[in-house]
Amino acid sequence: MLRLTMLTCAIALAISSAALAATDNSLAHYLSALPTAAQPKVVGVRHYRFTTDYFQYDGSGNFTSKERVAGDYTRGLPGDQARWDNVTIANATGLEDTFPTGAPQKYMDGFTYKSERSGGLADAFQPGFFAGFPDVMETKTLVWDSGMFEVFAWNFLDKLQLNQPYPFQVPDTPMPGGGSFHNRRPELTWVGITRRNGKICAVIQYEALFNTLNFNNQGNHISGTSSYWGTIWMGVDDKQIEYATLREDVLASVQIPGPNGPRTMVFNTIRVATLEPLTGS
Numbered sequence: 001m002l003r004l005t006m007l008t009c010a011i012a013l014a015i016s017s018a019a020l021a022a023t024d025n026s027l028a029h030y031l032s033a034l035p036t037a038a039q040p041k042v043v044g045v046r047h048y049r050f051t052t053d054y055f056q057y058d059g060s061g062n063f064t065s066k067e068r069v070a071g072d073y074t075r076g077l078p079g080d081q082a083r084w085d086n087v088t089i090a091n092a093t094g095l096e097d098t099f100p101t102g103a104p105q106k107y108m109d110g111f112t113y114k115s116e117r118s119g120g121l122a123d124a125f126q127p128g129f130f131a132g133f134p135d136v137m138e139t140k141t142l143v144w145d146s147g148m149f150e151v152f153a154w155n156f157l158d159k160l161q162l163n164q165p166y167p168f169q170v171p172d173t174p175m176p177g178g179g180s181f182h183n184r185r186p187e188l189t190w191v192g193i194t195r196r197n198g199k200i201c202a203v204i205q206y207e208a209l210f211n212t213l214n215f216n217n218q219g220n221h222i223s224g225t226s227s228y229w230g231t232i233w234m235g236v237d238d239k240q241i242e243y244a245t246l247r248e249d250v251l252a253s254v255q256i257p258g259p260n261g262p263r264t265m266v267f268n269t270i271r272v273a274t275l276e277p278l279t280g281s
Contacts, residue, residue: 030193030236034157034202045076046240050142052273055095059266067091068099069138071108072278073146075115082115082146084108087139105139107132113143116154121147125174135218140176149244149275152188152206153234160190160204179215181226183208196242197277199235206230213252224252228271246273 051070057063071087086109088102114123123129124143133140159166166188173181186208194201207229214223228248234241248271255262 030200031162034160034190034236045074047278048073048075048146048241048275049278050146050273050275052138052142052145052246052271054138055270055272057268057270059268061268063095064267065091065093066095066097066099067138068102069142070102071105071139071142073142073275075146075150077112077115080115081112083110083112084142085110087142089136089138105136107134108139116147116150121151125176130176135177137176137217145246145273146275149232149241149246152186153204153232153241153244154239156188157239160188162190162192165189175213175215177216179213179221181215182212184211193236194233196233199240199242200237201233201242202236204232204234206232213250219257221255222252224250226250226252230273241275242277244275246271246275248273 049070050073051068054067054069055063056065056067068090069087070090072085073082074085075082077083087105089105090099090102092099113129121144124140124147130140156166156168159168167185168188169185170183173183175181186206189205190202191205192203194203207227209227209229211226211228212224213226216222226248228246230244230246232241232245233243248269250269250271251266252269253264253266256265
């Protein structure tokens with residue numbers, strides 16, 4: 001009986017060691033380098049829900065209001081098109097208040113353009129791209145942010161090494177109505193491997209601190225600073241984005257026209273955003 005027990009333990013130990021070795025080899029494979037092709041391996045239609053909450057504070061740090069902008073984002077359509085549907089905007093006055101049902105932004109239903117794979121993000125800053133849109137920056141920002149996630153997920157894979165920050169420079173971004181957004185120095189860091197939505201995913205963190213902005217919105221001139229950061233979960237086999245987050249802190253002043261001349265108002269906007277696949281996507 002003793003021999004049988006010892007033999008059983010030896011077999012179990014051998015199996016366990018083999019399993020650990022296989023796990024170590026698998027981890028070493030995934031952690032050695034990211035796949036370098038810039039585009040997703042599987043070109044298929046993906047459906048996402050993009051939700052951005054804006055929290056508004058005055059210059060003294062007092063909460064004033066909050067707003068939720070959300071919509072359905074579809075990419076991988078024929079002709080490498082992307083599309084928006086079911087975009088809504090909801091407002092609330094209390095920090096802990098539940099958002100009501102949002103007001104539909106009908107002008108965005110079916111809004112279609114070339115996806116970032118085909119240079120759509122660059123087009124999104126050209127005059128006329130948002131033809132038919134009202135002067136509402138928040139819905140345009142849905143387009144810019146979704147494109148930013150795809151740029152950060154795909155365009156620098158050959159540069160990223162595990163736990164090594166990769167800083168880079170990008171040109172100033174022209175803003176509708178005049179002015180620009182200056183990215184001081186975005187930085188990407190591949191921080192590890194995890195599992196999300198049943199896929200092995202690379203975890204890519206990004207940040208861009210102390211950026212400057214200067215533009216016109218709804219007839220008002222806005223200038224200030226922005227710092228933003230977040231995380232992207234990207235499938236290592238198909239390079240599809242499985243989840244993404246964005247946090248932004250904007251401290252700015254706005255020149256408001258008045259009967260006695262313009263007055264300056266300082267405000268602080270905190271943004272919290274998530275991009276997640278819709279069920280079955």
